[in-house]
Amino acid sequence: MRFETLAVHAGGEPDRETGAVSPPIHLATTFQHGPAGERRAGYEYLREGNPTQDRLETMLAALEYGQAALAFASGMAAMAAPLESLPRGAHVLIPDDCYTGLRVLCAEFLPEKGVTATSVDMTDLAAVRAAITPATAMIWAETPSNPQLKIADIAGLADIAHAHGALLACDNTFATPVLQQPLRLGADIVMHSTTKYFGGHSDVLGGALAFARRDDFFERVAHRRHVTGAIISPFNAWLILRGARSLPARMAWHCRSARALADFLAVHPAVEVVHYPGLASHAGHAIAARQMSDFGGMLSFRVRGGREAALRVAGKLQLILNATSLGGCESLIEHRASVEGKNPVSPENLLRFSVGLENVEDLIADLAQALG
Numbered sequence: 001m002r003f004e005t006l007a008v009h010a011g012g013e014p015d016r017e018t019g020a021v022s023p024p025i026h027l028a029t030t031f032q033h034g035p036a037g038e039r040r041a042g043y044e045y046l047r048e049g050n051p052t053q054d055r056l057e058t059m060l061a062a063l064e065y066g067q068a069a070l071a072f073a074s075g076m077a078a079m080a081a082p083l084e085s086l087p088r089g090a091h092v093l094i095p096d097d098c099y100t101g102l103r104v105l106c107a108e109f110l111p112e113k114g115v116t117a118t119s120v121d122m123t124d125l126a127a128v129r130a131a132i133t134p135a136t137a138m139i140w141a142e143t144p145s146n147p148q149l150k151i152a153d154i155a156g157l158a159d160i161a162h163a164h165g166a167l168l169a170c171d172n173t174f175a176t177p178v179l180q181q182p183l184r185l186g187a188d189i190v191m192h193s194t195t196k197y198f199g200g201h202s203d204v205l206g207g208a209l210a211f212a213r214r215d216d217f218f219e220r221v222a223h224r225r226h227v228t229g230a231i232i233s234p235f236n237a238w239l240i241l242r243g244a245r246s247l248p249a250r251m252a253w254h255c256r257s258a259r260a261l262a263d264f265l266a267v268h269p270a271v272e273v274v275h276y277p278g279l280a281s282h283a284g285h286a287i288a289a290r291q292m293s294d295f296g297g298m299l300s301f302r303v304r305g306g307r308e309a310a311l312r313v314a315g316k317l318q319l320i321l322n323a324t325s326l327g328g329c330e331s332l333i334e335h336r337a338s339v340e341g342k343n344p345v346s347p348e349n350l351l352r353f354s355v356g357l358e359n360v361e362d363l364i365a366d367l368a369q370a371l372g
C-alpha cells in the first residue's frame with residue numbers, strides 16, 4: 001500500500017462486532033479477566049493499553065515504517081520517555097535550535113537522572129562528530145527545527161551515531177511522516193507531538209514514538225510509560241487516529257500555501273530574512289530537497305527594525321491569530337522570544353508562522369497590511 005492509502009486505512013479495520021467503519025472509542029479502564037488474571041483479548045488495565053490505543057499505535061508504526069510505536073499523553077511525555085530511559089552517566093547531543101521543552105528537560109530534569117546534554121549545531125556534521133564523547137548514548141535531532149527551520153542531515157547523523165554505538169532520535173513534528181520518514185534514513189526512534197499536524201485541529205494533546213526495532217530499548221521505554229503513567233486517553237487516541245486519515249491531504253495544502261507565503265515574504269522590503277527550507281536561498285535547501293518530499297507548512301521570518309517592529313506586525317494581524325502551537329487548520333503566528341520563558345534564545349525580531357488551511361490570498365493580504 002502506498003503512503004496515502006496507509007494513512008487512511010492503517011489501524012482502521014471496521015469494528016468486528018458491528019461493522020462500524022469509524023472505530024469505537026473504548027473508555028473502559030479495566031477489562032474482565034479470569035480468576036487467575038487470565039486475559040480475554042490481551043487487555044487488563046487502561047494504563048497499559050486498550051483497543052483504541054492499539055489502533056493508534058498500529059497507524060503510527062505503519063506511517064513511520066517502524067516495528068512498533070508508543071502513544072503518550074503529550075509530545076513532552078513522548079520526548080522525556082526515551083531520554084529518561086538512558087542509563088545514569090549517559091550523554092546526549094541536542095540541537096542548538098530546538099523546541100524549548102527539550103532544552104528545559106535537558107537543563108533541569110535530566111541531570112537529576114545522571115544524564116547530561118550538550119547543544120550543538122546539527123547542520124554541521126563535523127561539529128556533531130567533535131561533540132561526541134565516549135558517554136554519548138543518543139543524538140537527538142529536530143529537523144526542520146523550531147523555530148529557525150534548520151535542516152539536519154538525518155542519514156549523516158545516523159552514521160555518526162551508529163559509529164559510536166549511540167542511538168539517533170528525531171523529532172519529526174514539523175515534517176510529519178508525509179514529508180519525511182527518519183527511520184528509513186537510518187534513525188532509530190522518531191518522536192511526534194501529535195498535538196500538531198496529526199491532530200490537525202488544535203483540539204487534542206498527544207505524543208508518540210515510533211521505533212525502528214521492537215528491541216530491549218523499546219521494552220524499557222514501554223515499561224517506563226506503563227509505570228509512570230504518561231499514557232494517552234482513549235478519546236485523544238481516537239482524535240489523533242481520525243486526524244491521520246486526512247494528514248497527507250492537509251500537508252499538501254499546508255506546503256503549497258507555505259511556499260507561496262515564503263515567496264511573498266522573501267521579497268517584501270519589511271522582511272530581513274525568511275527561514276523556509278523550500279527557498280533555494282535556505283542553507284539547508286539541498287539536504288531538505290533530498291530527505292523531504294516537500295518543505296512543510298512552517299516558516300519563520302525576521303522583521304526589519306528589531307523586536308518592536310516584529311511585535312507591531314504581529315499586533316496588526318487580523319486573520320492570522322497570535323497564538324502558540326502549530327499544525328492546525330487556522331494560521332497562527334508567534335513571537336517566539338516572548339514565550340520562551342526566562343532565557344529566550346530566538347532572535348528578537350523573529351516571528352514563527354504556522355500556515356493554516358485558509359485561502360492563501362487571504363493570508364497574503366493580512367500579512368501585506370500588517371507589514372505595511
Ligand SMILES: *Cc1c(COP(=O)(O)O)cnc(C)c1O
Pocket residue numbers: 074075076077079099101142146171173174192193194195196205206207
Ligand atoms: C509542540 C512540540 C513539542 C511538544 O509537544 P506537546 O504535545 O506540546 O507536549 C515537541 N517538539 C516540537 C517540535 C513541538 O512543536
